[in-house]
Amino acid sequence: MLFSNTNDTIAEFLLENSKKNIFSSEQIHAFYISYNGLCLLDSYGIIINVNRSFYDIMQINIHESIVGKSWSAVLTQCGLEFPSSMETSGFDKMQGFKTHLIHKKKSNSGTQPILLSIYFRQDGSILLVLNEISDRNFEVENFLEPAELSRSRDYQSISEKERGYLSQDILTKIPNRHQFYSFIKEELNRFSHGRDINSEIAVILIDIDRFSLINELKGIEEGNRILIEFADKLLSEMAIDPNLFCSRLEGDEFGLVIRGLLTEKSLNDRLENLIDKLRFTLEFSGSSSVYLTLSAGVSFLNRKYTIVEEVVRDAEIALMEVRKRGGNGYNIFRNEMYKRKLNNHSLENDLHFALKNQELELHFQPIYSAQQKKIISFESLIRWNHPRLGYLPPLEFIYIAESSGQILKLGEFVIDRAVQVLHNFNKNSIDCEVSVNISPIQFYNQDIRDLIQVALTKYSVSPSKLHIEITESTPFTDITSSLNKIHELSQLGIKIFLDDFGTGYSSLSLLNRFPIHALKVDRSFIVGMKEKKVIEILKIIQLLGSRMNFKVVVEGIEIQQNFKILKDIGFDLMQGFLISRPMPEKNIYKLKRMIK
Incomplete structure (x- = not known):
C-alpha cells in the first residue's frame, strides 16, 4: 500500500510525493485547476486527495472532509448509481484504465450522466476522473504519467485551445495570466447560472513590495529566485486549500482567487493569515538578506461584473491604494476608489509642471522639548499648492510621484530646500535642526550622501543640523546596501531617525545593527492610549x-x-497639532520666543 496513514494531510502528501516524482509540480497544478472531478485513492479505495471540482460535481459541502473515507461509500452517499461490478477488492491487481457511464440522482427526480474513468497508476494509487457529460474540456492528460497518457489518447490530439487554457508560467511553473482570466470567467459563469450565490468569491492581486529595487541591486537572477520561492509558497498553500487558486500574472504580480467566503470578515481573517505565511526573508551570499513584504488588492466577484477585465481592474485599483500608503498591507475595492483613480491620472499630468511652476513648497512642524520647554527642531513636510485644488498633503500625490518616476526630482527639491531653510535659520540666529523624509525609492536609486553633501556645501550648513527620516521597512529591502548607506550618512554627521517606529517588522534588529540616533513613535499608539496595553508598550519604548x-x-x-x-x-520630545500644525517657513520666525 502506497500510503500507510490515510489521515496524513493533503499538504504533506503533495509535498512529499512531488519530491519523489510521483506527482510533478505541473501535475499538482493541473490536479487543482481541472474542471474534471479528480479523486486520488490508495490501492484499497481510500480517498487520499480530491480537488474542488470533485466537490462541485458531487455537490458536497466544501468544508466537509472526505479524505480517509471509502470512495464507494462517498459516491453512494452522494446519490451515484453505478454497476455492482465496480468493486475495489481487486484494485491492487488491476492495470491500465476502465471507463463507466454512471448516473447521479438530481433533486428534480432526473439523473445527470457522468463519465467515470478509473486510472490505475504505476505507483499503486488509483485516480478517479468524474466528467459531467457536457461541453467541458477533458483535461486528464495533465496529471497522467507519460506511459499512462499514451494509453488514454494521443497527446497530439489535444486542441490548441486546450493547450492555451492549461498553459503555465514559464519561470515559476504555476498557472499564468491566461489561466487566471479563464478561472475567473468560469466563476462569472457560475453566477450567471445561479450557482454559488450564497458564498463570496474574492479576486486578489498581490505583489512584492519594492521588487524592482531588488532586481536592480541584486540582479535579475536573484530576482527570479525570489519569484520562484514565492510561487512555491503559493503552491503549498493551494495544495492544502481547495478554495484557493494561484497564478503569476507578470513581473512580481500574482493573481489569487479565494472561494467559499461567507463574509468580508472571513476574507480579512483568511487574507491576513495568508499574507503572514507568504512574507519571508531571503539570504544572499556575503551575509546579505532581504525581508519581503507584500501588498494586495481585492475585489469581490458579484453580479455587477460582466467581464473578467472589470474584476481585475478593480482589484488593481485597490492594490494601488495600498501602494499609495507605502505597501505592506491589503485593501478591498470600494466604488470611491475608481473615482480617485480618474483623479490621479489628472494629478500625474499636473505634477510634471508643479516643480517648474514653483507649486511645491515645504511646511515645517515643530518638535517640542517638554523638559526644556522650547522648540528644538522641525520636520519638513512637502505640500503642493495646486492651482485648482489648493494645498495637497503628501498622501495625495507622493504615490503618484513614485509610480510615475517623478519622486527623485521631488526628493532633490526637498533636500535642497530643507538645507536652504537651515541656512536661513543661521542668518536669523535660530538654533534648530530640520529633518527630511526619504522615500525608499529615493534611498536606493540616488546617491543620497552626495546629494546631501552638495546641498550642505552650497548653503554652508553643518551636517549635524540635518536629520534623515526613514521608515522601518526601508532597510529591509536590502539590509547590506542599507547598512552601507546609513553608515555613510552617519559618518558625514547626519543624524538618522527611524520613523513610524513600532509599526514595521524586526525593529529591534535594526536598532542593534544600524547607527540610529532617534526613534519616532507612530501616532497610532497615541490614538490607542485609552487602552492599558498601549500605555505599557509606550513605557517599554521610553525605557x-x-x-x-x-x-x-x-x-x-x-x-x-x-x-x-x-x-x-x-x-521629552513631542510633535503634533497640540504643539503646532505644519507651517510655511515665514511663520517660523514668529515663534522665536518658543525657540530660544
Whole structure:
C-alpha cells in the first residue's frame, strides 16, 4: 500500500510525493485547476486527495472532509448509481484504465450522466476522473504519467485551445495570466447560472513590495529566485486549500482567487493569515538578506461584473491604494476608489509642471522639548499648492510621484530646500535642526550622501543640523546596501531617525545593527492610549530609548491629556497639532520666543 496513514494531510502528501516524482509540480497544478472531478485513492479505495471540482460535481459541502473515507461509500452517499461490478477488492491487481457511464440522482427526480474513468497508476494509487457529460474540456492528460497518457489518447490530439487554457508560467511553473482570466470567467459563469450565490468569491492581486529595487541591486537572477520561492509558497498553500487558486500574472504580480467566503470578515481573517505565511526573508551570499513584504488588492466577484477585465481592474485599483500608503498591507475595492483613480491620472499630468511652476513648497512642524520647554527642531513636510485644488498633503500625490518616476526630482527639491531653510535659520540666529523624509525609492536609486553633501556645501550648513527620516521597512529591502548607506550618512554627521517606529517588522534588529540616533513613535499608539496595553508598550519604548541612548519623538499629540501622560511616562520630545500644525517657513520666525 502506497500510503500507510490515510489521515496524513493533503499538504504533506503533495509535498512529499512531488519530491519523489510521483506527482510533478505541473501535475499538482493541473490536479487543482481541472474542471474534471479528480479523486486520488490508495490501492484499497481510500480517498487520499480530491480537488474542488470533485466537490462541485458531487455537490458536497466544501468544508466537509472526505479524505480517509471509502470512495464507494462517498459516491453512494452522494446519490451515484453505478454497476455492482465496480468493486475495489481487486484494485491492487488491476492495470491500465476502465471507463463507466454512471448516473447521479438530481433533486428534480432526473439523473445527470457522468463519465467515470478509473486510472490505475504505476505507483499503486488509483485516480478517479468524474466528467459531467457536457461541453467541458477533458483535461486528464495533465496529471497522467507519460506511459499512462499514451494509453488514454494521443497527446497530439489535444486542441490548441486546450493547450492555451492549461498553459503555465514559464519561470515559476504555476498557472499564468491566461489561466487566471479563464478561472475567473468560469466563476462569472457560475453566477450567471445561479450557482454559488450564497458564498463570496474574492479576486486578489498581490505583489512584492519594492521588487524592482531588488532586481536592480541584486540582479535579475536573484530576482527570479525570489519569484520562484514565492510561487512555491503559493503552491503549498493551494495544495492544502481547495478554495484557493494561484497564478503569476507578470513581473512580481500574482493573481489569487479565494472561494467559499461567507463574509468580508472571513476574507480579512483568511487574507491576513495568508499574507503572514507568504512574507519571508531571503539570504544572499556575503551575509546579505532581504525581508519581503507584500501588498494586495481585492475585489469581490458579484453580479455587477460582466467581464473578467472589470474584476481585475478593480482589484488593481485597490492594490494601488495600498501602494499609495507605502505597501505592506491589503485593501478591498470600494466604488470611491475608481473615482480617485480618474483623479490621479489628472494629478500625474499636473505634477510634471508643479516643480517648474514653483507649486511645491515645504511646511515645517515643530518638535517640542517638554523638559526644556522650547522648540528644538522641525520636520519638513512637502505640500503642493495646486492651482485648482489648493494645498495637497503628501498622501495625495507622493504615490503618484513614485509610480510615475517623478519622486527623485521631488526628493532633490526637498533636500535642497530643507538645507536652504537651515541656512536661513543661521542668518536669523535660530538654533534648530530640520529633518527630511526619504522615500525608499529615493534611498536606493540616488546617491543620497552626495546629494546631501552638495546641498550642505552650497548653503554652508553643518551636517549635524540635518536629520534623515526613514521608515522601518526601508532597510529591509536590502539590509547590506542599507547598512552601507546609513553608515555613510552617519559618518558625514547626519543624524538618522527611524520613523513610524513600532509599526514595521524586526525593529529591534535594526536598532542593534544600524547607527540610529532617534526613534519616532507612530501616532497610532497615541490614538490607542485609552487602552492599558498601549500605555505599557509606550513605557517599554521610553525605557528602550533611555537605556540605548536614543532620542524618542512621539508623534500625533493632539490633546493636553495625552501630552501630560506621555510627559509623566518620561517622554521629552513631542510633535503634533497640540504643539503646532505644519507651517510655511515665514511663520517660523514668529515663534522665536518658543525657540530660544
